[in-house]
Amino acid sequence: MTDPKDASEPRHALRTEADAEPPSVEQQREELAETVEALAxxxxxxxxxxxxxxxxxxxxxxxxxxxxxxxHEGVAQVKENPQVAGISLAGALAAVVLVALVRRRRARTALRRQTVLDILAGR
Incomplete structure (x- = not known):
């Protein structure tokens, strides 16, 4: 059953001071619009x-x-001092040749080893 005290007081009288004034309709609409925009x-x-x-x-x-x-800065530096560019290019070329020679030597060594293994295996 219901409490007689609750029945005698209207619901709005039970609200606290913080809840005394609900937000205005315009404020609620603005908040709802912001929420909808964020979700969208x-x-x-x-x-x-x-x-x-x-x-x-x-x-x-x-x-x-x-x-x-x-x-563009690099091009300007090369135009100012072309000798440095030539030396750099020669160094890069030497590095490429060195890598190619090392790879070639390793490949030949691996081929020789495989050939020796094949001979020993009787293939």
Missing amino acids: AKVDVPARVSAAAHESTEKVQEVAQQGVAKA
Whole structure:
């Protein structure tokens, strides 16, 4: 059964001071609109993907521009002192030749070992 005290007092009289005034309808509408916009933004995956792609594109373009600027600086340095560029190129060429020779020697050694193993195995 119901308590006589509860029956005698209307429900709004039981509210505390914090709950005394509910938010205005306009405030509730604004909060609801913000919530709906936030949810719509989260659900709109194509727009989010597009935004992420746009950001990535901008970053790549920025890095590319920095690379081009460094390349231009390098070209300017080579024009100022072409001997350094020649020496660097010769060093790089020597490194490539050295790597090729080492690989060739290792391949021949491996082939000789395999041949010896084949002879010993009677193949």
